[in-house]
């Protein structure tokens with residue numbers, strides 16, 4: 106099986122890398138075996154990992170991105186989803202980005218956050234020059250409805266360089282409460298329907 110490696114990266118903290126990594130990985134794991142990898146020394150995914158092994162109907166495994174060049178080729182997984190540290194210079198970030206097929210850069214809909222992401226965008230553009238097969242997209246996170254701010258952010262994001270994914274993630278309390286409960290939005294029943302819907306749209310978009 107050819108593994109597709111999807112990395113969540115932005116040198117800006119708090120933009121949703123970990124949240125999106127784990128919900129995305131859970132959604133992917135309903136389609137095919139998925140390995141969720143933590144490359145952030147903060148290890149936020151570890152608590153959740155203990156619970157995840159008990160998740161029924163989800164073909165997911167969770168591990169740490171090893172120091173050095175990354176995990177051995179593991180043909181048992183269709184997808185790897187890696188959560189990066191917000192540090193471009195971290196050797197693990199470097200090795201994740203060197204191995205990724207697709208990099209998603211979450212950005213919040215604010216001018217300050219977009220500017221703070223400029224360096225990460227430039228780093229992706231450099232990587233893409235060296236490796237034209239690498240796909241990289243900005244992914245707006247914590248969008249609030251169809252507000253003027255959301256529309257302005259879409260325009261601003263489109264101007265900073267990388268292509269913007271046409272699917273956005275909304276600002277929803279369920280992402281926070283699911284995390285507190287040690288769950289993904291897929292395990293929150295009716296409360297999570299809208300969030301599951303948008304994660305599913307994100308998956309359809311990146312698997313196109």
Ligand SMILES: Nc1ncnc2c1ncn2[C@@H]1O[C@H](COP(=O)(O)OP(=O)(O)O)[C@@H](O)[C@H]1O
Nearest residue numbers: 118119120121122123124247275276277280281
């Ligand atoms: N779409 C969202 N809606 C509501 N809260 C969110 C959303 N995405 C992230 N958060 C919250 O924002 C905070 C930062 O998210 P996190 O995934 O930890 O970012 P990062 O990994 O980039 O530092 C967390 O408290 C998380 O629960």
Ligand SMILES: [Mg+2]
Nearest residue numbers: 122123145149
């Ligand atoms: Mg994180």
